[in-house]
Amino acid sequence: MKKLILMGRSEAGKTTLTQVLRGEDIRYDKTQYIKFENTLIDTPGEYAQTHHLGRALALYSYEADMVGLLISATEEYSLFPPCVTCMVNREVIGIVTKAEQEGANPARAENWLRLSGCNKVFIVDSVTGFGINELITYLNQA
Numbered sequence: 741m742k743k744l745i746l747m748g749r750s751e752a753g754k755t756t757l758t759q760v761l762r763g764e765d766i767r768y769d770k771t772q773y774i775k776f777e778n779t780l781i782d783t784p785g786e787y788a789q790t791h792h793l794g795r796a797l798a799l800y801s802y803e804a805d806m807v808g809l810l811i812s813a814t815e816e817y818s819l820f821p822p823c824v825t826c827m828v829n830r831e832v833i834g835i836v837t838k839a840e841q842e843g844a845n846p847a848r849a850e851n852w853l854r855l856s857g858c859n860k861v862f863i864v865d866s867v868t869g870f871g872i873n874e875l876i877t878y879l880n881q882a
């Protein structure tokens with residue numbers, strides 16, 4: 741599987757997605773540091789939410805083959821600026837989480853990710869399993 745680093749604000753669903761991709765049970769676990777385990781790198785949301793820490797994320801992306809930018813489908817706004825994907829020389833994919841949660845608007849989140857430069861966007865729900873197989877297939881073959 742390609743080595744994937746996940747970035748996005750707190751509560752976007754990064755840790756839950758790493759648990760699902762590893763085939764683990766979902767349990768809440770506040771991410772306090774950049775966690776490198778096998779092919780997945782989980783990051784604290786604070787790094788994406790704080791201007792100068794964002795640069796640390798860009799640097800850390802060099803540890804991975806691919807960057808995943810996450811936005812929850814229930815989110816009211818996007819943290820990622822337009823065309824931000826050019827900050828790193830890795831493939832950047834978009835991942836919309838919580839797609840099947842009540843009140844979700846996955847199309848809006850997908851649009852934000854495309855504006856930020858993601859050509860490929862996966863729409864998933866880690867709790868229901870929606871879209872997870874497509875993402876795993878892509879990580880295994882890309």
Ligand SMILES: Nc1nc2c(ncn2[C@@H]2O[C@H](COP(=O)(O)OP(=O)(O)O)[C@@H](O)[C@H]2O)c(=O)[nH]1
Pocket residue numbers: 748749750751752753754755756757766768769770771785837838839840841864865866867868
């Ligand atoms: N319904 C739904 N809830 C999710 C999903 N992903 C995460 N959550 C919930 O959202 C909360 C924050 O998730 P977490 O993975 O810790 O977010 P992180 O801060 O980005 O690591 C937890 O209560 C998760 O159970 C999803 O795809 N669907």
Ligand SMILES: [Mg+2]
Pocket residue numbers: 754755756769770771782783784785
């Ligand atoms: Mg986390």
